[in-house]
Amino acid sequence: LGAADALAGPGGPPAAHRALRQRLQARMYYLCENDPEMLASAADRLSPLDEPPGTATGDQRELLVALLHAATVSAGLPAARVGALAHRVLDHEPASAAHVHTMLPLLVPIAVAADSVTGLLPWLDKALVDAVRRGGRLEESVVLAEQALVLLAQGRLAAARERAVRAGAAVAPEEATTLSALALVAVALRAREPELVAAVPERFRGLHENCELAALLTLVRGMEAETRGEPGAAVEHYLDAGYALDRAGWRNPLVVPAAYWAARALHRTGESDRAEQLSEQYLEQARRWGAPSALGRALALRAVVGEQAAAPGLLREAAGVLETSTDLHLRASVLLRLAETVAPRHSAEAEAALRRCLELAVECGAGRIAGRAQELLGPAASGTAVRTPLTSAERLVARMAVQGLTNQAIADSLGVSRRAVEKHLTNCYRKMSTSGRSGLATALSEAGLLDTTDGPSDPAEAVRPQGAA
Structure with a gap:
């Protein structure tokens, strides 16, 4: 801060000093992200009564992103304003791999928390192409992690998992970034796959390394304890x-949803009063923040832990709020719960919710939810195809197949047997409800899985072993 102030000079700083001063201020806010007073000052600086920093130059955009990050984690401003300012930055920032070396990667977690990720994936696709063209493995890793977070916010869990794993594998463990670790842990929590956390480098496990990452890892330990049958732990x-985040001034209900997880666990152990208290606290935070995904999740939580008589109304409100959310998986799960809740008295409403649930589940690849919706719909669901998400290995083999490689060529490139490739392709045909390679190409394209920006066009390069430097 002293260095930034010294650059001001009497009569106002020259342009070069002014740019450097704003970059230093941006880094100051980021380095002080666990200081409640600094977080509050960022929100004040971005309050609706003040003019926020401009976006014409790179230094202005960096400062605005740093301030938005502070305002996001502290929930110091409404999500709608944060999301609008984040897109203001995106509109003025060229899509390139160079953004990795600035404060701009914070833009993705900001937009995710605000449930405002529309337009980010095309921007990141261009940045990834640029990173691959330059041959920058670090840049590639960061952009893949950014894509994973956006896909997770859209409820596309299988695609998010694939990108998060690739982000970690793109560089050696000592070169891994905090963002790639965050993406992997976030996917592990959402997909309930705690084993994914084993790939997070040991140096990221310190309590003071990163406030958000430390809290997310603590949530994973809680999830593991539940799996072992230890609800108290x-x-x-x-x-x-939750306590650690609150001390640091982090109060955003979407960034690290500690109260959500705790309320669910308390409800399962029969501690209804504590569960209701935490769920009400979580709902109040979500209403203040205002992001549709946060509010929809909080309302659905209240429907579970609160009075059962209030559940239909809460779920209806949640479904209505989530109509503007980009989280397809959350929308589908809430609609499924709504249908199951109202079916005994309101069969027509339940059927409408199930039909929409099925559409959303198929779109985001949520096979379990889609299967349950189809089961409840029964004959009414005839003609609706439910496609189970492809695994990362199946997706890779499918892409190589539609590029024209023979089964043996795919096997040689991946270092596996031809029989393994044939098995993967058989699974792909079944899951995508198609037969043959020509139909597979169409099915992948319709499902948004035929993504040519995932890497180089050269198949030999595209299938390099995970973890290769």
């Missing part, structure tokens, strides 16, 4: 994560 982990 799970609740303690969830509460610990």
Whole structure:
């Protein structure tokens, strides 16, 4: 801060000093992200009564992103304003791999928390192409992690998982970034796959390395405790994560949803009063923040842990709020719960919710939700194809197949047997409800899985072993 102030000079700083001063201020806000007073000052600086920093130059955009990050984690401004300012930055920032070396990667977690990720994937696709063209593995890793977070915010869990794993594998463990670790842990939580966390480098596991990452890892430990049948230990982990974040001034209900996890665990153990208290606290935070995904999730939580008589109304409100959310998986799961809740008294409403649930589940690849919706719809669901998400290995083999490679060529490139390739392709044909390679290409394209920006066009390069430097 002293260095930034010294650059001001009497009578106002020259242009070069002014740019450097804004970059220093941006880094100051980021380095002080666990200081509640600094977080509050960022929100004040971005308040509706003040003119926010401009976006014409790179230094102005960096400062605005740093301030938005602080305002996001503290929930110091409404999500709608944060999302609008984030897109203002995006509109003025060229899509390139060079953004990785600035404060701009923070833009993705900001937009995710605001449930305002529309337009980010095309921008990141161009940045990834640029990173691959330059041969920058670090840049490629960061952009893949950014894509994973956006896909997770859209509820496309299988695609998010694939990008997060690739982000970690693109560089050696000592070169891994905090963002790639965050993406992997976030996917592990959302997909309930705690084993993914084993790939996070050990140096990221320190309590003071990163406030958000430390809290997310604590939530994963709670999830693991629940899996082992230790609900008491799970609740303690969830509460610990929440306390640590609150002390640091992090109060955004979407960034690290500790209260959400704790309330669910308490409800399962029969501690209804504590569960209701935490769920009400979470709902109040979500209403203040205002992001549709946060509010929809909080309302659905209240429907679970609160009075059952209030559940239909809460779920109807949640479904209505989520109509503007980009999180397809969350929307589908809430609609499924709504249908199951109202079916005994309102069959027509339940059927309409199930039909929409099925559409959303198929679109985002949520096979379990789609299967349950189809089961409840029964004959009414005839003609609706449910496609189970492809695994990362199946997706890779499918892409190589539609590029024209023979089964043996694919096997040689991946270092596996031809029989393994044939098995993967058979699974792809079944899951995508198609037969033959020509039909597979169409099915992949319709599902948004035929993504040519995932890497180089040269198949030999595209299938380099994970972890290769």
